[in-house]
Amino acid sequence: xxxCYYLKxxxxxxxxxxxxxxxDQSTVSRYCDGRVPEPAIQKKIYELTAGAVTPNDFADIEAxxxxxxxxxxx
Numbered sequence: 001x002x003x004c005y006y007l008k009x010x011x012x013x014x015x016x017x018x019x020x021x022x023x024d025q026s027t028v029s030r031y032c033d034g035r036v037p038e039p040a041i042q043k044k045i046y047e048l049t050a051g052a053v054t055p056n057d058f059a060d061i062e063a064x065x066x067x068x069x070x071x072x073x074x
Contacts, residue, residue: 003045004032006053020048031058 001009007017014028021028021044031037037045042055 001052002057003028003053006049007032021045
């Protein structure tokens with residue numbers, strides 16, 4: 001699941017997630033917009049999302065659909 005979809009599904013703001021991740025909101029925004037974080041940050045995101053956002057989700061970001069998947073909208 002892409003990070004932006006995770007945040008929406010959990011009703012968590014980028015600012016709130018940034019505080020948990022230990023970075024600025026603008027950094028989380030860049031991750032949501034397609035920037036690939038360093039492997040150590042990918043691991044931390046994986047842990048903070050209880051495995052919902054995996055490193056592969058960042059690797060596949062260009063192949064991801066432009067629209068929100070149905071399961072994230074629920």
